[in-house]
Amino acid sequence: MTARLATVDDADVVARLLHDFNTEFDTPSPGADVLARRLRRLLGGDSTFAVLGGEPPIAVGLVTLRTNVWYEGRVALLDEMYVEPSRRGQGIGSEVIELVLATCRARAVDLVEINVDERDVDAQRFYERHGFHAADPDTGERAFYFELEL
Amino acid sequence: MTARLATVDDADVVARLLHDFNTEFDTPSPGADVLARRLRRLLGGDSTFAVLGGEPPIAVGLVTLRTNVWYEGRVALLDEMYVEPSRRGQGIGSEVIELVLATCRARAVDLVEINVDERDVDAQRFYERHGFHAADPDTGERAFYFELEL
Numbered sequence: 300m301t302a303r304l305a306t307v308d309d310a311d312v313v314a315r316l317l318h319d320f321n322t323e324f325d326t327p328s329p330g331a332d333v334l335a336r337r338l339r340r341l342l343g344g345d346s347t348f349a350v351l352g353g354e355p356p357i358a359v360g361l362v363t364l365r366t367n368v369w370y371e372g373r374v375a376l377l378d379e380m381y382v383e384p385s386r387r388g389q390g391i392g393s394e395v396i397e398l399v400l401a402t403c404r405a406r407a408v409d410l411v412e413i414n415v416d417e418r419d420v421d422a423q424r425f426y427e428r429h430g431f432h433a434a435d436p437d438t439g440e441r442a443f444y445f446e447l448e449l
Numbered sequence: 450m451t452a453r454l455a456t457v458d459d460a461d462v463v464a465r466l467l468h469d470f471n472t473e474f475d476t477p478s479p480g481a482d483v484l485a486r487r488l489r490r491l492l493g494g495d496s497t498f499a500v501l502g503g504e505p506p507i508a509v510g511l512v513t514l515r516t517n518v519w520y521e522g523r524v525a526l527l528d529e530m531y532v533e534p535s536r537r538g539q540g541i542g543s544e545v546i547e548l549v550l551a552t553c554r555a556r557a558v559d560l561v562e563i564n565v566d567e568r569d570v571d572a573q574r575f576y577e578r579h580g581f582h583a584a585d586p587d588t589g590e591r592a593f594y595f596e597l598e599l
Contacts, residue, residue: 317518324588325587325588326585326587326588327587328519329519334518337518337521338518341516341518344516346515346516347516347518361518363515363516363517364515365496365513365515365526366491366494366496366497366513367513367528368467368484368487368488368491368497368511368528368529369478369479371487376515378517378518379518400597400599403599404599408599409598409599410596410597410598410599411596411597411599412594412595412596413594413595413596414592414593414594414595415592415593415595416585416588416590416591416592416593417590417591417592417593418590423593423595426595426597429597430597431595431596431597432595432596432597433593433594433595435476435566437475437476437477438474438475438476438566440566440567440568441566441567441593441594442564442565442566442567442593442594443564443565443566443567443573443583443591443592443593443594444562444563444564444583444591444592444593444594445562445563445564445565445573445576445577445581445582445583446560446561446562446563446581446582447550447560447561447576447579447580447581447582448559448560449550449553449554449558449559449560449561
């Protein structure tokens with residue numbers, strides 16, 4: 300088990316992994332330096348945490364916590380989850396998500412959320428293996444993620 | 450234009466509308482009293498706001514703000530949006546969402562997010578009319594919302 304909670308001192312390595320993630324999927328990134336600056340602030344607060352997997356780290360899960368009117372505790376969003384391509388299929392992602400969930404439980408989180416690409420069936424199966432479901436347990440209905448940049 | 454930002458003193462009316470929302474859609478609710486207690490705390494902070502529509506209010510939008518590593522400003526999630534059934538189709542929902550977006554802009558929000566039920570095509574069209582899109586602008590791909598209660 301190599302997964303561990305990131306500290307403020309890990310901001311640079313978390314930033315590099317997130318930047319690599321966006322580069323792999325052709326998504327714009329503000330660059331590792333900007334991400335590291337933001338992460339030094341965010342990881343020092345109590346509403347963001349990151350889990351690193353591998354030594355040296357080659358996987359990351361980034362989580363944001365918030366309040367929600369439907370729950371007494373907090374709600375967590377897994378903002379990003381990334382394993383370097385050459386190291387996939389070795390269980391490192393599972394170690395990361397399990398430590399994410401254990402950390403959420405320790406921080407009084409009642410619900411963990413993730414948005415998963417419609418065509419990324421492998422990722423959907425990965426999260427389902429770890430207990431997530433797309434269908435609302437009450438209505439049996441899935442939901443799409445919508446966004447608007449301001 | 451009847452939409453207005455809710456204050457802590459509106460916690461009871463916001464709670465009643467949210468409770469009615471869940472009752473209409475057969476989703477469990479902790480009850481209006483519990484919701485009102487939580488809302489008095491949440492609406493008094495700087496990471497939750499609510500917009501009321503109609504006088505007396507018959508519509509509500511509830512928004513949670515959080516930080517995010519990809520943006521310099523904050524990210525907003527429209528947790529709930531509800532218009533009483535007998536008052537739909539009168540533009541009150543549009544007034545609410547427009548004040549939600551204006552409030553987000555005023556609070557340095559860079560991205561607004563919503564999860565919309567897959568089969569609720571009317572709601573999807575409503576949000577698209579107000580500028581939201583399901584497909585990621587970079588990848589052209591939609592995403593499903595996944596959750597896990599702890």
